[in-house]
Amino acid sequence: MVMMERQLSAQAAAPLLSVQGLSRYYGARIGCKDVSFDLYPGEVMGIVGESGSGKSTLLSCLAGHQRPDAGGLSYNGVDVLALSEAERRRLLRSDWAYVHQNPRDGLRMGVSAGGNVGERLMAVGARHYGQIRDTATDWLGRVEIAAERIDDRPSAFSGGMQQRLQIARNLVTAPKLVFMDEPTGGLDVSVQARLLDLLRGLVRDLGLSVVIVTHDLAVVRLLADRLMVMKSGHVVEAGLTDQVLDDPQHAYTQLLVSSVLQV
């Protein structure tokens, strides 16, 4: 019900991210092909599919880490693919954020937790040490890391803490759009559950728009308003999460849903 309302109010606004016919090839092999969707402010889009189905390829094209071979991509009405590299990188460190599956890819392992969280602030011009530190302390609290760990390096953190630190580091500049590639992958089940709760709270409190890749249907059930199912680089089914999961239309989605239920 809540989701329905959110959906309705979101639809009234213009899309935050608009994707048209996006394709990316690796030589002759398809990475992802002809993907189109709109993401509205405050909406969470889940992307599921088996290994090799093109989820990460699509996400990295959306986030500007790879250039698509065909298709269009606009953010807030701006043609992202036409931006200069300087403008694109500015977007990446202010309005957008990217949470990697492996926290080592998204953190500076040689820099303290506080420095990791503060980096994006300094990158956009913060020059007051005391304020940077206060903000970092606040954010560590929000991701349930004790304030006294602020000067520890991430290498001294558990996998779950590292992932939460990566999330804090990304959200500290209040981005509008967050890309996440398997943010709960590689963590054990109890840690996953806690991280999911935390993510759900942050997404709701901050009104974030999110594109999240996973092959865990429990993750999308909990987080995603809408869902896209990918197979062999194509989107084979898309719709409201509950509808897709409760009444899958495509044979592949049926298999995916039933295979999870069997486990």
Add this chain to the structure above:
Amino acid sequence: MTDQAYNFAYLDEQTKRMLRRALLKALAVPGYQVPFASREMPMPYGWGTGGVQVTAACLTPVDRLKVIDQGADDTTNAVSIRRFFQRTSGVAVTEATAEATIIQTRHRIPEQPLSEGQILVYQVPIPEPLRFLEPRETETRKMHELEEYGLMHVKLYEDIARHGEVSTAYAYPVKVEGRYVMDPSPIPKFDNPKLNDSPAIQLFGAGRECRIYALPPFTKVVSLDFDDHPFQASKAEHNCDLCGCGTSYLDEVITDDQGSRMFVCSDTDFCATRQAEGHRGRLSPEAA
């Protein structure tokens, strides 16, 4: 006496032309690291081959050369570079800062203010100020290009978080004309203010890394800091024990095995000049 086996100042004219082109480009884009084809020099890299090549490219027969290492004219490094240029170019040499037209230096800027027409050549071991946090050269070049310098402040942040203050005492990073972040070579941060608005031409040569960069006269050079932790050009809280100077950069010298110490100006020419003028310090011989 000039050694006739070599071209003037050792390098051939072709190489000097290449170096001068790099220098002109560096002067045109203050603080930007210009790649150049570094040559083998008859001395090891740690001895300032970058500085030596820059000096060789600038030297003319009417120049008067001064070479200092840590402020001193008489260390092995300084003496051998000075001899090298005496032998290969026959130019006049001096220890007096004011009389020199070219000063090659390692780790210091002379105390005596430089004047228009002088050239200060720095020996640089690591030209890239972003190296310590971002080892990928492709990425650091991109960061310079796009002015993405947030990482420099991460380094300063880490300093303060760990030590309560910015503990970087040498090679303290600066921003040049509001554009490029630059490593001023391992001079003490005490010297950083002298980089700013200097009437002299300042040239930086990194031999091993094949980079040249420069500050033309009267360039704005600002040391990076935080609003609530402003940059401070610190020095030892002492006066020179030989000349009594309270404002020069001091070296601490252990004088016996009981742990007695003295503080002396690191700039030997400056200190000797003051002593000759009659200035006295705590440990000066009583009878002059």
